[in-house]
Ligand SMILES: Nc1ncnc2c1ncn2[C@@H]1O[C@H](COP(=O)(O)OP(=O)(O)O)[C@@H](O)[C@H]1O
């Protein structure tokens with residue numbers, strides 16, 4: 001289960017406070033298919049997260065009162081009430097409903113008419129209004145199957161919205177954000193990967209410059225729906241089993257777990273296969289003097305044994321560049337937001 005609590009907390013470093021004593025603030029925003037995460041900003045420098053999902057129910061005074069009593073975040077639009085963010089999960093389970101999602105495969109979901117309004121409401125619930133010229137960096141996916149010309153639209157919609165909240169807004173590739181969050185000691189040289197709900201994002205960076213970026217349209221959601229279809233279990237149940245108990249380092253003991261292993265392997269092999277192809281086809285990569293690290297983040301990288309499976313996929317069949325090590329991000333669920341925050345801070349210094 002995802003929780004509502006702020007995930008990490010840190011005191012602002014001295015360098016984040018200007019000589020006038022007022023905070024020099026910047027904001028990092030991870031606009032993910034499954035979750036919206038914000039890091040930094042003037043409100044205590046802690047990462048906060050909301051599920052990027054909602055449930056619609058017909059409006060009645062009674063329902064509205066119950067939502068208020070239960071302190072659920074909601075939005076009214078004509079004859080419907082929309083419960084969104086972390087509360088959507090609890091609310092959906094009351095009705096055995098599957099929450100609706102504003103985004104799909106890393107971008108605005110064209111099949112969801114309420115998508116833009118809801119995503120704005122979710123963002124507003126975690127991002128305060130920007131102060132004059134305050135910089136906000138938000139994550140966007142790299143190009144890939146399913147994310148191509150629609151990326152321009154997605155980026156513009158989010159950017160406009162952040163500007164209307166008072167920020168100077170700048171998009172940053174999600175994989176690069178992972179590099180910023182996790183590869184400081186390596187001079188921002190290495191491979192940053194985020195395995196989320198809607199997609200996997202990859203960035204190969206040299207000295208903080210993105211040299212190669214791409215996305216893959218399969219990740220956690222694909223695993224859930226594929227397993228659900230082959231074992232004939234509701235998608236929500238499959239997801240809960242996956243999040244609460246999957247251990248990829250142990251032999252599966254039942255049908256659901258075996259299917260989870262199978263689709264996890266497919267995602268990992270496709271990801272590593274695509275990375276190998278991209279390296280082999282790329283002419284513009286500088287020659288490296290030393291092996292580089294891979295850092296993996298995102299909710300889909302969380303199960304035990306994920307990293308070992310990923311490493312063995314890299315090792316089997318050889319790999320076109322030398323890899324020093326494969327590691328998991330410090331906090332896989334907030335790496336993208338933290339990296340966006342670092343990107344924003346580095347621009348205002
Ligand atoms: N502990 C866990 N084990 C396995 N999968 C998880 C776990 N926690 C979250 N997930 C999965 O991670 C995905 C969401 O990851 P996240 O990085 O938040 O995605 P996004 O970038 O799409 O917002 C979902 O598919 C969710 O089911």
Ligand SMILES: [Mg+2]
Pocket residue numbers: 030031032033174194196197298336
């Ligand atoms: Mg993400």
